[in-house]
Amino acid sequence: MEYISEENGLLWKPSDEIKQRANLTSYMSWLQQEKGLQLETQAQLWDWSVNRLEDFWASIWQYMQIQASQPYTQVLAQPQMPGAAWFAGARLNYVEQVFRHATAERPALLIRSETAPLREVSWQELQHKVGAIANGLTAMGVGVGDRVVAYVPNSEEAIIAFLACASLGAIWSSCAPDFGTRSVVDRFKQIEPCVLFATDGYRYNGKMLDRRSIVAELRQALPTLRKTILIPSVYEAPDSADAADILLWDELLAYDDTLTCAQVPFNHPLWVLYSSGTTGLPKAIVQSQGGIMLEHVKFLHLQMDLKPEDRFFWFTTTGWMMWNLLVGGLLVGSTILLYDGSPGYPQLGTLWDLVQEAGITVFGTSAGYLTACMKAEITPVQTHQLTRLRALGSTGSPLPPEGFRWVYQAVKQDLWLASISGGTDVCSAFVGGSILLPVYEGEIQTRVLGAKVEAFDELGRSVINEVGELVLTEPLPSMPIYFWNDPQGKRLNDSYFASYPGIWRHGDWIQLTSRGSVIISGRSDSTINRKGIRMGSSEIYRVVEDLPEVVDSLVIGVELSGGAYYMPLFVVLKDSQPLSEELITKIKTRLRNTISPHYVPDAVIAIHEVPRTLSGKKLEVPVKKLFLGLPLDKIVSLDTLSNPHAFDDFIRIAAQFRDTTEATVGS
Template identity: 35%
Template sequence: MDRSVLWRPKESAFRESALARFARHCGFDPADYEELHAWSIADPGAFWSRLWEFAGVKGERGAVALERDPAAEMTGARFFPQARLNIAETLLAGAHPDRAVVALDETGARDELSADALRAEVARVARGLRAAGVVPGDRVGVVLPNRIGCLVTHLASLAVGAVWTSCSPDFGPTGILDRIGQVNPKVMFVQPRVRYGGKEIDLTEGLADVVGRIEGLESLVVIGEGDLQVPVPVIGWQDFGSHGPLVFEPLAFDDPCYILYTSGTTGAPKAIVHRTGGVLLQQLKEHMLHGDLRPGDGFLWYTNTAWMMYHWAVAGMGCGATTVLYDGAPILKAADGLDCSPLWKAVETERLTHLGISPKYLSSVMEQGYRPGEAYDLSSLRWLMSAGSPVSPQQYDWMYDAVSGDMGFASISGGTEIMGCFLLGSPLHPVRRGQLTVKGLGMAVNVFDERGAPVLGRPGELVCTEPFPSMPRTFWGPGGDARYRKSYFSERAEIWTHGDHATLNPDGTAVIHGRSDCTLNPGGVRIGTADIYNVCAQFPQLEDFIVFGRPVEGDEEIVLCIKMADDARADADLARTIRGRLRTECSPRHVPGAIYCVRDIPMTVNGKRVEGAARSVVSGKAVANRGSLANADCLDEYADLSERTAL
């Protein structure tokens, strides 16, 4: 018996799942995923055409599926150059008729809209945008929490052909200006008062500062209470737009639909312009085929409105699933400690079939000793999913012990840059401890070593060697095309280099070891940060941790910083135990040269560790964009680490 296998699909999946039906639709045996995948990357035009048919995309596909440029095999590829379509039309056509969207928040409040009611609201706001002078290609910016109003602006902007771009309210004025300020939106939607973690937060002053400094802004729409004194016309949410028919603007496949932003931890955030058709096809493929999302399912991904997972989750509407939104903290303070129940309560009350979380959330819940499967009826949950960073083997164990033994789990990996994934789950494959399940259909994923040779079973650089439709159109701003090519194609001509350190296994599974720019290199040997994090996660005394390299003469020293859990104590014995376990479970090269106890770990607003910022500060370098961090003040402590005695 293979003890690494935590879950196996039922035989019915090979008959009933969309992936099985799609395989047969294309002439393949559902049991032979490798053959299906090989065809999908050998003949991408045929694959994406079949997907368009199977997913029921609305619009005109045209006669040509893929135009290739022999001089630029990836950057010059054009999918469906004759197509005309609109994302919102396909998503709303698939919306669940009775419960298209449900909105929950941390107070327990609940709201829902049917498909007809949602379409009416989208039509109203779309008419308001057109009346405000918004035409295809104009930008619409939002600073909104994850509620129905944000979803309506999202779909209405897409309907009129505008480019929708968002920031979460927790970014702060500098973070918003660094992002939305780049792209000069014509209309903005904001909510001045929000709630998070039991606290009411008034953003009025900061939003007024932002609005006053955005060039080209012509209208501001305010949701909820708040009196903003700004130099542009202000309209209340209920007064914006008018009732009437919903008209979808037909767009070319490569016309822009979204602008998203990189984390900005190594400089100003890059504004990534995404293609209409590419985003739609990629995300429908991932939900329908890899995620097994079906009509009547309920899908909640815990995310803010700036992260790509928000856009990704909304696309599940096109599969006929109910989109469930959650606004607020996923873990709340309570009189007797922390309340980990909100998301799991939502699974029970909404009968969710799919729940998406992050490894950071998993760590927090595990530290509390919480067992949601004993607290709530989770029998409706078919799939638990995670994204954002690698999931440790211990977290796999916890999920199948404390949540449910009868569900699939998908650790998915891709990026904001592609609005999708390179590695995903599959309803036709077993879940293996610590492994990502399969390469995405249509994605020519490989791992190259330092020679540029493909390798199996050992770490290297994650690459994609064939074009796919959700590659960015460009970066916004002067020299955008050149900056885009430099970011992903400069290391290997016409091969997408993603920036992840990974291993592809002979059985088709994969492991992500961490970001390549955060890879440790002691003695010239590359080590992924995830290897060290997986061991640290075994220590309940540690609330969080971060590892990075510190230059020493002619080499690099591994530095591990640990944040202690309440009532836990950092001392030499703990440091010795951590080093011993790393030596035993990984290798002597994984053992940190220095371990320090710190008050906090630098994080992005999406909860990702920022190893590069810690490394820069410890090395005496400036951090390029502190405004991209949720807690930049904690870096001051790191600047003094070299003066302290390590554990």
């Protein structure tokens, strides 16, 4: 690998040796030998993958040796969106694809928590436990199509319970134990589960958090439950359950451990994921066994270059789709690391400690964590031995250019930085990394294979080197097969296809560069539209948060009567220092000179925290609705937030603003 510091933003490019070892190189060689295709570059490969969609996905099936008890009769019987029908006739099971990689040469799982030391779980042990839990579920009457839900941390038990559920053809859904009762009920009640896996508590940020009362509330609020399986995580396991409908985890482990995998159609539901639910009842997004399997083996093996000998870690909880993607590492035979705890306890460098301790080779985290490390002036290159780390993934929000530079200056120079962007809606990425391509600061390397991503302007025309709506003009196998309780598909259609019939609109601003890289500039539903000029909020954040005094920021644009427009910028300051006129002037001048006078806010206001979802996304739209006069309980579910108290400042500021709306504010 080669680190470069040049004025054109080029930070890294792969060596010839890396290219030769790359999974993408092996795949292209296989395409030439088996299919007679002469594809030599990422761009050529992507172009073929989206314009010959059936040929591409058939090749992934064959190349990745997907196991099926019954072969498919057609790759894509109905290519339209929504409703694309993939791999008709095939019968398979996600879990078989996992355990075909079982080996004694390396562990399947690495487990670590804030209080427990690192330990290994072998493939054999994992398979035996999955078999026992699956047979225990069968004894309860759980079968194909039944819903099994889990209120559990990122633990060994979570992986085992999910794989057991999937092996039966049952449908999985999980929430992290930092979700409150209402949030969990809003999700789980929609799908009428028959079994609940639940933890008695969890540890986070050095504290022990009791969840036994919430589990009791869930049992009362979910009338379809037949059994609850209690997983002792914090408290000593009782000798026996205190209710007839409760079983202990160890009771299920006592069942026969022979694993049998039900053969289900390709389009059979695997799990239910949920939209953030910040502004209403969360959408219950159903994705298929085959669609997820195929998408994850493609993305992880080819785009993330995961190999069986890799140790793969993405910091996540069971309430974020990145947990589901992390589990997908087992589909390609990698060892995956599960960490249950805070990334900032006992100090912000904890995850780097873990990467060193576990010998992680591919480490993924949020852009927010990387920028927090940058702000705290953490330098892992000086404090840690990261010799095995070869790739760093970033997602959750756009990583700003200075975040890219920090990685190469403070973490490691011989490192492939793969920034990715996608969504819960497909449980994968639309755009991401390619180990064959250089890394430029502030840019995602490429559109991923099989994802026909385009940028549409206001007239619905595909554009290059211009900011536009992120759309997909061809289907992906992991797109939702339906939303739960949406029999006519109206909510699904309204969510993705209302703007451009037959074309998926994702809701991000995207720019495709002439060299094939990608820039994401924020959510299009939180766009700033000042004097007719649309701008992505991430451009403002990049400039403002580059200032050493600013820890975090949030900007909104509020349309007022008479055509007026108010654009305040909220800032969290380092060490809670007071906001001075000097700093306000500095912020406005930096925005005016760095980007445009149109980006200068009408007001700069200090706050204590930026409100964020549990996955780290800034909540611009709910803040905007507060300023428009909507009550907080109508615009956001506080249980879905990592820091609900952050709204306290905005409630006060918005009330003051509404009291003075007759005064002249921006235009």
